[in-house]
Amino acid sequence: AQSVTQLGSHVSVSEGALVLLRCNYSSSVPPYLFWYVQYPNQGLQLLLKYTSAATLVKGINGFEAEFKKSETSFHLTKPSAHMSDAAEYFCAVSDRYSGGYQKVTFGTGTKLQVIP
Amino acid sequence: NAGVMQNPRHLVRRRGQEARLRCSPMKGHSHVYWYRQLPEEGLKFMVYLQKENIIDESGMPKERFSAEFPKEGPSILRIQQVVRGDSAAYFCASSPTPDNEQFFGPGTRLTVL
Numbered sequence: 001a002q003s004v005t006q007l008g009s010h011v012s013v014s015e016g017a018l019v020l021l022r023c024n025y026s027s028s029v030p031p032y033l034f035w036y037v038q039y040p041n042q043g044l045q046l047l048l049k050y051t052s053a054a055t056l057v058k059g060i061n062g063f064e065a066e067f068k069k070s071e072t073s074f075h076l077t078k079p080s081a082h083m084s085d086a087a088e089y090f091c092a093v094s095d096r097y098s099g100g101y102q103k104v105t106f107g108t109g110t111k112l113q114v115i116p
Numbered sequence: 117n118a119g120v121m122q123n124p125r126h127l128v129r130r131r132g133q134e135a136r137l138r139c140s141p142m143k144g145h146s147h148v149y150w151y152r153q154l155p156e157e158g159l160k161f162m163v164y165l166q167k168e169n170i171i172d173e174s175g176m177p178k179e180r181f182s183a184e185f186p187k188e189g190p191s192i193l194r195i196q197q198v199v200r201g202d203s204a205a206y207f208c209a210s211s212p213t214p215d216n217e218q219f220f221g222p223g224t225r226l227t228v229l
Contacts, residue, residue, distance in 0.1 A: 101214030
């Protein structure tokens with residue numbers, strides 16, 4: 001069975017400071033890993049995904065994440081926080097099932113607050 | 117290309133009533149996924165459908181819940197005899213192929229009084 005654990009349900013950073021959102025995964029097979037962002041009353045938007053190519057994945061809006069197999073981690077970072085980054089962020093994992101479809105398992109989310 | 121559409125965005129039902137949630141996938145997408153987000157929790161997979169077929173319903177409660185994706189029209193998630201514990205946000209996602217990125221709709225927030 002696959003799962004993800006997001007450390008910290010709420011994270012606050014100052015505008016311009018480093019953003020670090022933590023995610024650890026558990027999977028019995030090489031995983032696909034994702035970060036999604038959810039703005040209030042909206043659906044989820046894919047920030048980036050890891051699919052076994054480069055371990056450092058660059059996404060939209062200046063975010064990136066590094067896959068570390070030895071640590072089973074996929075932490076999300078951004079060098080400089082912007083007010084518009086305030087949202088909820090979900091880490092997710094999927095395996096490929098028979099038929100090749102993705103059954104995605106989400107973490108519980110981290111709400112990012114950006115302080116002016 | 118319009119995104120995934122879900123309606124209604126908000127739905128209020130009294131205990132015992134039926135709730136019908138609709139999802140129109142992106143144009144050209146024939147794979148639909150439903151997820152449920154309970155308060156303060158992450159999204160949980162419920163069901164995966166292709167046109168006219170349920171492929172994986174392992175996340176669906178055994179009773180009162182059903183889903184369909186007919187040849188014509190939107191996918192429907194139906195909850196019969198709703199209870200307070202069904203209050204949640206229900207998200208639909210679609211993809212053009214099964215192993216492709218899933219695009220999410222804005223969700224339907226169901227409140228059961």
